[in-house]
Amino acid sequence: MAAASRHGALRGAVLAATALAVVSLAAPAAAQAPEGHGIAGFWSMARGAMPPRRDPTPTEAELMALLPDDAVVLADSGLNEFPPGDYGGLAVHEHLREAAKDYDPAEQTTVSTTCRPPGLIYSMQGPFPIEIFEGRDLIVIKLEYFDLVRVIFMNETEHPDDWPHSQTGHSIGRWDGDTLVVDTVKLAPGTLFNNGVEHSGDVRLLERFRLADPDTLVVTQQFEDPGSFTGIAARVMTFERGDDHVYPYDCDPAYGLSMDSRQGPDTR
Amino acid sequence: MRSSLVLLLLAATGALAHHSAPVFYKVQERITVSGTVTEFRFANPHAILKFDVVGDDGEVQHWTAETTSPSILRRRGWSQQSFTPGEKVTLEGMPSVDGSYLMRITRAFREDGTEIGLPPGTDN
Secondary structure: OOHHHHHHHHHHHHHHHHHHHHHHHHOOHHHHOOOOOOOOEEEEEOOOOOOOOOOOOHHHHHHHOOOOOOOEEOOOOOOOOOOOOOOOOOEEOHHHHHHHOOOOHHHHHOOOOOOOOOOHHHHHOOOOOEEEEEOOOEEEEEEOHHHOEEEEEOOOOOOOOOOOOEOOOEEEEEEEOOEEEEEEEOEOOEEEEOOOEEEOOOOEEEEEEEEEEOOEEEEEEEEEOOOOEEOOEEEEEEEEEEOOOOOOOOOOOHHHHHHHOOOOOOOO | OEOOOOOEEOOOOOOOOOOOHHHHEOOOEEEEEEEEEEEEEOOOOOOEEEEEEEOOOOOEEEEEEEOOOHHHHHOOOOOHHHOOOOOEEEEEEEEEOOOOOEEEEEEEEEOOOOEOOOOOOOOO
């Protein structure tokens, strides 16, 4: 896409996002009842285990059947995380495994790091809700987690070469029947697993969103990053509709000071 | 107010997450601590309660109690007004790994025994 038309599309996206925000402020949460393809609204991660920790539901199975045959489906969706040195069967490159041995998770709570958002791929399967706004030319996904906002361009078919890397990257989407297919690149290096391994800026994420019923949304991730691991990783997650909006996160780095200033006889 | 420490071993496992509880806390143990609130900061990523406890030796211990995200807490009935400086509270939670006066709240009670909101959880 030419730069001029892309910038025009971006202005349109901003205007549309603003309009969506105005609509959402003016209307009660219930007014977000499904329109368009029905995915708009407030969604929270369903409680309990996700595949492959349990058998998939019919819709989960349908989307899992669309994953590449050799994809490694990670068992850390939702509230589960892998301990140090465990990468869920993914062939993480040796140099990253070695580097992860020196990782200290306490570093997440310093003043300078505590408000640094985890990577988007990781954040999408975290415990915080999301809110989806569906427009004609774009879909906006607000994550409560660290106030991340994703703009999915439905009116673009190629990723611009000069798009900057960021926490949310550049996403283009299309509807394949009843399934929203989203392709994302230009993600800044970020959390792959919360145990010291990060993906590179070359990671490519493909997501599928499909309603199992009006109040149940199934999402799959598949992502590749040849510089970080061999093959394809995947996750499966299910969200439940709620009558709410995501709250501002407004992360306060002073949390790090509170942790550092703790007192006691054996402190550090 | 005197400190009241009760140690329980629980079978539950703590979920890891960003700002992981197991980094700072013994997630399978529980303590109960009573003290006087000095400060409550209701902000992400995790709300922080400061409170003072008079130890058995008469010395004042300055405690820090961490909860989960205010985004989650609001939906469980918590707010910036959940604690007032000067009020006496009793907190249940995970003890610190390093022995410092630090805990992760799993339940909170006013002096009359009234529970403050729903249990905050430890999943984020």
